[in-house]
Amino acid sequence: MKTGKHPRQISARAPTLDDVARTAGLSSMTVSRALNTPQLVRPATVAKVMAAVTATGYIPNALAGGLASSRSRLIALVVPQINNPMFVDTIQALNDALAQRGYTLLLCVTGYSETAEADTVATILSRRPDGIVLTGIHHTQTLKRVIMQAAVPVVEIWDMTPTPLDMLVGFSHEKAGNCLGHFLAQKGYSRPALIWTDDRRGRQRKQGVIASFHQHGITISAESSVPLPASLQLGREALAALLDSGTSCDVIVCSSDTLAQGAIMEAQARQLSVPQQLAVSGFGDLAFAAWNQPAITTVHIDRAAIGHRAATLLADSIAGLTIAEPIIDIGFTMVERDSA
Amino acid sequence: MKTGKHPRQISARAPTLDDVARTAGLSSMTVSRALNTPQLVRPATVAKVMAAVTATGYIPNALAGGLASSRSRLIALVVPQINNPMFVDTIQALNDALAQRGYTLLLCVTGYSETAEADTVATILSRRPDGIVLTGIHHTQTLKRVIMQAAVPVVEIWDMTPTPLDMLVGFSHEKAGNCLGHFLAQKGYSRPALIWTDDRRGRQRKQGVIASFHQHGITISAESSVPLPASLQLGREALAALLDSGTSCDVIVCSSDTLAQGAIMEAQARQLSVPQQLAVSGFGDLAFAAWNQPAITTVHIDRAAIGHRAATLLADSIAGLTIAEPIIDIGFTMVERDSA
């Protein structure tokens, strides 16, 4: 009747539930039950169904199933970018936890622009996901309205606010910045310079850093703003520019470990010993931070935990459970190593 | 009639095509056409439809659309892991190119095990994707059979074979290894040691390296096998073990830039100058390779091109175009820098 659209293949239409039912000598409803709720079907019948499934090579059509049940078992993940070492561990953990519960991830990359995010949402919602994971807490009004209207469980991640759209897993970037600033000030650094990416969460951390230094009567000596994505190259170049412009500083506070690694490398290339002549701090505690030479003093974020807990929250919410704590602060940990 | 399953929301069912049709005073079929093929509908009618869409807040149901049209506009991506700096750029490029054409990525992570891949495939196919991207060319028989049966366009990526399932974008790892080996041998290195991850494509590259050294009458001095995922730590530790065991070598050939960076760092920690006392080579040309100190001699792979071309192949194939070149070798480039 219908032939595959793919030229390389001559195949009849895929077997349906009815085909399985026919070969099993049962009704399609019984087959459906045997597949989805076998405990409601006599074992012998289940066995017959399984045999028929194998015989026909049946693969359920989730499009039809989702339409009928209005449960798609799809979770939409909205991230600014995937090639970001920070997010990628969260995504992996999220995916693993979700896959285990039978959900599949729909990947939606917005590229750090809010308008694109709003656009994306229509695309996402058209897929009728059972849940949505949104990176960050700043969204356009349209997005908020449309999402709330859709009545889909939502988890915002990687940030903190008392008023999330629905649920939230993250931490306060301002507090993390604060913690880092205090730590460095208390270690005696008094002429800090910043190498920073200008994204929203980065800016919050920066405010935290600056505020805490101020509390110690310290002002920022200089600041270098670098574009996203952060890289070793940008870290090196930023420090080079800072040093060449004659900035006097004793610690370089970087908005990420990657920038810190670059800054350290540039310092070493200039025969500056780290941390003796110039200290450097990072953020994120990426895998290399502990093994860099010198090991990078940084702020540890449990990136996988964000993904894992977001998955749990979402799955529970979809299951209709009451979420006792819809706001989860996973916090952060100051990690003192050798670079500062 | 039906209430949202999400407790926080009291919302009626989402507006359907019929709702839009009713408010616009048209048939649902006309609304569908106005949305999908506006050129077949009178402009005035299209305008009426658009107004009704806005008024109702209509968002199409892709589940229903996909079921009816048997086009899901979903592309399934199967990768061993996302938190791999090699794949992640490919994924990003693939996603971007696909999103532009109206496709959404379904993310399926298999974790380097072939059996898991076979399992995953049922999950994937149940979603009725319009196309599938498979990482690698080694799959279980079941997977091959099931996929071919599904008559879905498939692109295998990141490898090379004259007999792909369907289409292919990648390069020969063996040749890449060969090229690297020749390069190093010709530079005069004669006592190579290997630091290598034991994945399938890595093994192929290793064979290439070993074979080309052999052609120059050189045998591998020593080899350290490290688990996945590669990391700076593993690179350091592997070199440390190699050196501590008294291995005599003049170049460390690493299966990835990440390992190379670690090896370089360990060498420097031991006051060994790179490349004078010990040379190190990597693979992949990750962003940091060019800016490392010393810059890493490596093999460049255009990772984004793999994703981009895979997307084009898939989209064309879905569109019913005849694919002139279903096998695309994107090749590789030897990049001589300072570390070897």
Add this chain to the structure above:
DNA sequence: TTGTAAGCGTTATCAC
């Protein structure tokens, strides 16, 4: 425990 009937929200097809 199994079966029947009626949707789910779209699009294909054919008629007007």
Add this chain to the structure above:
DNA sequence: GTGATAACGCTTACAA
């Protein structure tokens, strides 16, 4: 150019 009708393949709800 627009509309009526019948799928698409499954699940819900109810009957047996």
